[in-house]
Amino acid sequence: MTLPRRALLFGLSGLAAPAFALRLPPGRPVPRPPDLAVESHEVDGVAIRLWRPAATGPASHALVFSHGANSEARKYDELTAAWAAEGHVVAAVTHREPVQRGGQPDMAAARAGWQARLADMRAAARLLGSVAPGLGLVAAGHSYGALVAQALGGAEVLWPGDGGPLPMPGVARVVAFSPPGPLPGFIDAAGWAKLAVPLFVQTGTADVVPPVAPTWEAHAASFEAARVSPRWLWVGKDVDHYFGNMIGRPERHRDEAQAALFQAAVAASLAFLEGRPPPEQPGDVTLIVR
Numbered sequence: 001m002t003l004p005r006r007a008l009l010f011g012l013s014g015l016a017a018p019a020f021a022l023r024l025p026p027g028r029p030v031p032r033p034p035d036l037a038v039e040s041h042e043v044d045g046v047a048i049r050l051w052r053p054a055a056t057g058p059a060s061h062a063l064v065f066s067h068g069a070n071s072e073a074r075k076y077d078e079l080t081a082a083w084a085a086e087g088h089v090v091a092a093v094t095h096r097e098p099v100q101r102g103g104q105p106d107m108a109a110a111r112a113g114w115q116a117r118l119a120d121m122r123a124a125a126r127l128l129g130s131v132a133p134g135l136g137l138v139a140a141g142h143s144y145g146a147l148v149a150q151a152l153g154g155a156e157v158l159w160p161g162d163g164g165p166l167p168m169p170g171v172a173r174v175v176a177f178s179p180p181g182p183l184p185g186f187i188d189a190a191g192w193a194k195l196a197v198p199l200f201v202q203t204g205t206a207d208v209v210p211p212v213a214p215t216w217e218a219h220a221a222s223f224e225a226a227r228v229s230p231r232w233l234w235v236g237k238d239v240d241h242y243f244g245n246m247i248g249r250p251e252r253h254r255d256e257a258q259a260a261l262f263q264a265a266v267a268a269s270l271a272f273l274e275g276r277p278p279p280e281q282p283g284d285v286t287l288i289v290r
Contacts, residue, residue, distance in 0.1 A: 035053070035054030036051065036052070036053055036054065036081065036084055036085055037051070037052045037054075038050065038051050038052075038077075038081070039052065041091075041127055043123040043124065043126060043127050044123045045096065046093060046094075046095075046096060046119075046120045046123040046124065047073070047093070047094040048073070048091050048092065048093055048094075048123070048124050048127055049073040049074060049077075049080070049091075049092040049093075049094070050089070050090070050091050050092075050127065050131065051080050051081055051083070051084035051089065051090040051091075051092070052084065052089055052131070053084050053085065053086075053087045053088065053089065055087065056087055056088075056089065056132070056135065057087050059087065059274040059275075059276075060087045060088055060089070060132075060135055061088050061089075061135055061136045061137070061138045061172075061173075061273055061274070062088070062089045062090075062091070062125075062128040062129075062132045062135040062136065062137050062138070063080075063083055063088055063089070063090045063091070063137075063138045063139075063140050063175070063273075064090075064091050064093070064121050064124045064125050064128060064137065064138070064139055064140065064149075064152075065079075065080055065090060065091065065092040065093065065124075065140045065141060065145070065149075066093055066095070066117060066120075066121055066139075066140070066141035066142075066144075066145030066146070066148040066149055067092070067093070067094070067095065067141070067142060067143075067145045067248075068141075068142045068143030068144050068145050068248050069143065069144045071248055071249075072094040073092035073093060073094045074092075074094075075247065075248055075249065075250055076092060076142065076247050076248070077250070078246050078247060078250065078262070079142075079177070079246070079247050079266065080092045082266045083266070083269075083270065086270055088138075088273070089128060089131065089132040089135060091124040091125075091127055091128050092124075093120045093121060093123075093124045095113075095116065095117050095120050096116050096120060097113040097116055097117065111159050111160065114157070114159050115159075115160065115161065115162040115163075116162070117144075117145075117148045118148065118151065118152070118161055118162040118164065118166075119162040119164070121139070121148060121149075121152060121168070122162070122164055122168065125137060125168065125170065136170075136172045136173075137168075137170040137171050137172055138171070138172065138173045138174070138175060138273050139152040139153050139168070139171045139173075139174050139175075140174070140175040140176070140177075141175075141176060141177070141179075142177040142178055142247055142248060143177070143178050143179070143180065143209075143241065143248070144180065146176035146177055146178060146179035146180070147176075147179050147180055147187060149174050149175065149176055150174055150176055150179060150192070150195060150199070150222060151166060152166065152167060152168040152171050152174070153167050153168075153171050153173075153174035153195055153196060153197045153199070154166065154167035154194050154195045154196030154197065155187065155191050155192050155194055155195050155222070156190070156191040156194040157186060157187050157191060158185060158186055158187065158188075158191065159186060167196050167197065171197055172197055172198075173197055173198045173199075173200070173272070173273050174195070174197055174198070174199050174200065175200045175269050175272065175273060176199065176200065176201050176202070176222065177202045177243075177247065177265075178202060178203050178204075178207055178219055178241055179201060179219060179222050180209075180212050180213060180218075180219070181212055181213045181218025181219060181221045182218070182221050183212055189221065189224075189225035190225075191225075192221065192222040192225035192226050193225050193226065193227055195222070195226045195227070195228050196228065197228060198228055198229070198230050198231060198272070199222065199223065199226050199228055199231040199232070200231070200232045200234070200268075200269055200272040200273070201219070201220060201222060201223040201231070201232065201233050201234070202234045202235075202236075202265050202268075202269070203216055203219035203220060203233075203234070203235055203236075203239070204216060204235060204236040204237070204238065204239020204240060204241075204243070204258075204261075205235065205236070205237050205238055205239065206238050206239060206240040206241075207219055207239060207240055207241050208240075208241075209241050216235075220233055220235070223288075229290060230272075230289060230290065231289075231290050232268065232272050232278065232287065232288065232289050232290075233286075233287070233288040234265055234268050234269075234281075234285065234286075234287050235285065235286040235287075235288075236258070236261040236264070236265065236284060236285050237261075237284040237285070238257070238258070238284070239258055239261055239265075240255075240258070243258055243259075243261075243262050243265070244256075244257070244258025244259055244262070246258065246259055246262045247262075260282075261282065261284060261285065264279075264281050264282055264285055265285075267279050268281065268287060
């Protein structure tokens with residue numbers, strides 16, 4: 001299937017918020033575990049929300065996180081704080097991209113936004129290098145941000161990059177929550193086959209985001225196309241694109257059934273990035289390891 005440019009741009013915007021929606025209001029505060037600090041930093045004009053655990057250990061990593069379209073770092077506090085609470089240092093970026101408010105989609109602006117996202121993540125990685133030297137680097141993200149993370153791990157996107165090396169030096173693993181499906185002219189199976197590091201992919205059977213993911217299975221395309229090992233695919237029954245509003249839009253009503261599965265997904269992602277065997281999962285979860 002070939003998507004026209006307009007459909008592609010509207011689809012990319014819809015990967016984390018209604019197409020060309022206004023920036024959402026603040027979400028509810030996420031209680032911080034004891035001894036877990038969150039700091040605000042700015043590196044080269046990039047706003048970064050830095051989560052620091054009280055201590056790191058042999059299994060600790062430094063994660064750089066990219067949010068979905070039309071969103072921001074603090075809307076993912078449930079996820080980034082959960083990683084940090086287990087001893088990982090997390091730099092969550094708020095990307096320097098305009099929030100679309102309607103009108104004709106702008107391809108040039110979309111491509112510039114893609115390049116800016118890559119550059120933003122490099123800025124966050126530099127911050128991690130200074131505050132958490134020696135920790136292995138993990139690229140992570142949700143929705144459009146998950147594709148950013150995959151590109152930093154070597155997936156070849158057909159749009160121009162930001163001029164920096166891809167894969168980004170130091171990236172050892174990729175954690176992708178609900179990455180997009182194939183987008184002709186932007187990313188396809190051949191591009192995902194270029195992934196150079198182990199990959200974790202999360203999705204759910206209610207994770208449908210037309211037109212770029214007409215079925216939930218589209219989100220598993222990168223897992224199927226990648227050639228790296230290990231790679232994990234986590235699929236939650238009735239889990240949607242926002243994990244029941246746990247991530248991406250926390251100001252909305254939380255689906256408690258999905259919230260319970262969210263904890264299982266976090267546990268699986270932690271095992272993956274720490275190089276541990278897959279943890280036992282609830283009956284409503286399918287976890288495939290290759």
